[in-house]
Amino acid sequence: MFKSKTSQKEPKQQLEAMDETTISLILQACELARDLESNLHNLANQPNLLSNSLDEITKKFDRARERVFGQDPSTSSSLHNMLTLAHQQQIGTSHVQEWLSSSYATQFLADHKEAKIGGCIDDDDAEVKGLQAMDIVSASDTNIAASSSQRPRRRKDQGLISKITxxxxxxxxxxxxxxxxxxxxxxxxxxxxxxxxxRSYYRCTHQKLYDCPAKKQVQRLNNDPLTFEVMYRGEHTCHMSATAPSIPPPSAEHHNATQETMAQTLATTTTADPPTASLWLSMDFNPIRGGGGSSSSMLGGNRGGGDGVGTSTTTRYGKEVDFPVVDLADAMFNSGSSSSNSMDFIFHSAENKWESEDKKN
DNA sequence: ATAATTTGACCACT
DNA sequence: AGTGGTCAAATTAT
Structure with missing residues (x-):
């Protein structure tokens, strides 16, 4: 429904925001990222080389960013994280490149810039960069305490997989x-x-059924409430099972934050079915919810644009909230500007709705 | 009836 | 002792 509506309304006007040099820079960085990916195993033993390689990629992206935005570090943080994580978690960077070469990438960049109302300072890069392959490995040693009859509580250090905003x-x-x-x-x-x-703590819905150890923490940033910091721990094992309900993402065995970033990005920028973006679009967004006893009925996997797709509802602490999609869209596109004012209006109107929703309870 | 969320308490860690 | 992560009973939603 609003799927097509929004897609048609979103112009691809940001293409001219990037000149060929910029695009070239990004592509070069992607190329380097691919090289890094293929040599990752070798480089793991050569921290200096690895560091240089990462720096090289970072610089190229930074330059590209500067060309596009002058300077707005926050805008590129997701992109940066995406690439960084792509290396560390061995996500196929060709996917990244593919995405980058699509017009949705530019839309994404534009949207991020636009959405940054408060101007958040992303200080997570260092942390993300600091992650070692060891962290990823150690993350798999999460043996959920299903043994003792006492109240077994997890130790804090479970091996952090990724932390993104x-x-x-x-x-x-x-x-x-x-x-x-x-x-x-x-x-x-x-x-x-x-x-x-x-800070909110989540675990995989299928933790019990499939012994899936995946967890995540979500927290809004102090200086930018419109940005979430999401920390993933553990690895999803539920989609490995033949009967597992989760749809394995493209890079199946490496669930991660990159997907979240991408997914979120695409979800917030467009809900159309773009040729390249569908790569990620198809992997999720359908709010497979473990809702109200019907979660098991979803087990077949209802992906691929089935019935309930394109829904405009999601959970909010257990409540299903109907998004004022039409109102929002109108506000967005009728206000005649993409300034933060219109965004403010959108957010405020949305929040008001939710507030009144809350009062009912 | 079942599943998800909320929330105070418990516990590990520093 | 303070902080953060988790548990689990109570509550709420489906």
Missing amino acids: VPAPRIGNTEIPPEDGFTWRKYGQKEIMGSRFP
């Missing part, structure tokens, strides 16, 4: 973390010292 949905509820193709069950929330917003 993702923008809140531009359309819909900006207060919920974006869909990432997996189904999560919230098991905790905690106020964190120095953070204005609580």
